[in-house]
Amino acid sequence: MKKHLLAASLVLTSFSSFGAGYQLNLQGLRQLAMGGAGTAMPWDASTIFYNPAGLSRIKSIQAYVSVLGVMPATAYGNFEGSARSVKQTFTPFNIYVGGPVKEGGRLALGLGIYTPFGTGIKWDDNWTGKFLVQSIELKSVFVQPTISYRLSETWSFGAGFIYAAGTFDLRQALPVQNMLGEDASAHLHGSGNGVGFNLGVHMKASERLQLGLTYRSQVNMDVDGGSANFNVPVSVKNIFPNTTFSSRLPLPQVLSLGIAVKPLNNEKLTLALDFNYTGWNSYDSLRINFDTHTEMLKDMHAPRKYRNTFTTRLGANYKIGKVVSVMGGAAYDPTPVTNNFVSPELPDADRVIVTCGAAIKPIKRFTILASCEFLTSLKRKSNYAYGNFSGTYWTQAITPGVGVYYNF
């Protein structure tokens, strides 16, 4: 005889997030304001992220701090109605310290602490996709000690070791209700870490033409001992026990090529063009392995099948005078998420990005940066086959940022 007639189907379809949109390109404010193009031109110590080879091109040791406010908003609609994500502000930050060991020397050392990946979305607790996701948040911080060597006036090289640490948090409703008709819920929270590296080559072909090539490796974030808590009716607590889980999230490898030119004779204008090739196809599926299993609580294996993407970034920097520079740029960032896999934790779509910014140098050695990015996705009608959830999504985000750096 079947002893347990009951239990409700736990469909942890969710927890898919950490998708494409989880790459943040907010590591240096001047580069950000130039559409995110920064591989070819070592403007400041943030080149530790954009191209480690550029660090040996900086004149002296520099300390760089910036903070941003990411304010995304996503709308969803289908035949039955529409929904909008709850307003949130995320504040990624960047710290870079580094430069030539000796002033004018060939060897440079540095340390970067930055946030290359992160995402989050929060829907109303009772929205129609509540059994897929109510809220999700991924944060990561990379710590990158970096060495750079200038071989000649033309060539320089750089390498960084990456230690990555991150957290994520997921809440979703479960289709089990108590006597009042309230849904049960699951809350998964975990932290993980991983290692990788960042390599770069920089070529200063002439005063007016520079090129950069970088490769940042994949970082596998290994999560162990994350907590999985289930708020369920007492009578089914034994089949939804609180437990721990492990998982692995790939933060993908990125190959970037950049060109920067100064087309005007007075060299006041710099144009930069970057291409990023991101290896999202390593994100083939998401596995959540619970440390306790019951007839209802089983390991989850959700297909993701991301595809690699090719991003184009274009920006300009114009030096108005000795004190003020202004920047502008744009980027087109296609989504790695294919049509049958667009889920409401990461309703990703091709993105169009427009940026602007300014740099002010009020006193010697000290620079203040300000930038703003506007992002809009193309409206996307898509389906999440795994959870049979379809609809149209549209995301916009505004990201202002401020920063300062000081040359020692």
Added chain:
Amino acid sequence: MKKIYILGAFACLFAACKPSVNITVPSTAGDAVFTNYLAIGNSLTAGYADGSLYVTGQLNSYPQRLFEQFSMIKDRGARGPFYQPLLNGDMGFGPGSTGTGNNRPRKVIGYTFNCLGDTSIGPVDLPYYSADADDAKAYTSPNRQVNNIGVPGIRVSDYLVSFYASLNPYAGRFYYSASETPLDELLFRVNNLHPTFFTMWLGSNDVLGYALAGGQGDGSGNAGPGAFGLYNSADITPTSVFKMNYDTAVAVASSVGAKGALINIPDITSIPFFTTIPSNGLYIPRQSLADSLTQFYRSLNYVFSLGYNQFIIRDNVGALRQSVPGELILITTPHDSLTCAGWGSFKAIPEQYVITTDELQNIRNATTRYNEIIRSAAERNLLAYVDMFSYMSTLQSGIVYHGVNYNASFISGGAFSLDAVHLTPRGYAIVANKIISTINEKYHSTVTPVDVNKFHGVLFP
């Protein structure tokens, strides 16, 4: 095109980023007119759930869901109020298990203790049940309007039975007159309401009664009527009677020009009432037990082995045999008898708890015949034909809706209520969506589907 998005991005600066997505599929009536909606049917239409009829179940009936969606249409949409013969409360109303009085508690999930002393949870009668005196009173509404005339238990074969209200307490609560037939009642409602649209989901009970009784009736579909023109409730209605009554009911329902949808009979053999206990549910944990059973049934030459074995059954003439794969064991088979009294092993399960493969074939044949009658009635009268038989068969493998996997498993499946026959509010909402999509196809309308997850499934303590 891209320019628009870039402009949108800048606009975002001033509007503080408020993207919005309005999928502008306005609700429209198409070729149909939903102004006055009449629902005709049996317990599934009445909102019967958890083994009884109670007001929360009625308020979650699929006609209620359809009315709500029809009323979202501006031009030719449904105009309320939508009167269902609501009960007073949530105790449960209907003929009791003893056969006397209307004291039928609804079922809830509760803790049960079996003969071994094991605690588990499962359906139990509402513990604090006491029959609500107000439930037994006649239903009254302004102008005697009733939009949902679903009557639990009613069969197509009952449609010409006089004094039906005195035979069925659910009908007794709201039928216009005590002496009339269900067909008279339908005619009265049609003339009273002037429906512009109707749904009819009849016929399940014409075969379900036979199945619920373990196939103890004749099963051929040829048995004649008994007293008062009533057919044996544990048997299959003759096809000719079904056809005459059904066609007449459709003619009456559409007599004032109403459009509508005819819903066919689901595959009742796939509901959890018949699928929860597998025919090979005899679990043998020790080899010694298997050996002694083999010894016990040596005259039949059965060999029992460790693990799951086919149950032993005693047929109507007293002969013992092992069940065969494909036979169905009713969920009403006493659990304690299976667990502790040796039912199915040393003691055989009585045949009244078993649907044999022949009986299964009788059920399937009857369902096919009835559904053909329903389909041709829809075709002749230019009505929508909702193939619920096929749709509910897909429930077997599971229907994923907005991240929830609904299937036909008992309790865990989310679609069937605690009586293993009728549906939960979510199950009725899923059914409503199937009806809506068929209506939309037939009448070129765009009735908005129901957000299924807004309603509740099985509730756990």
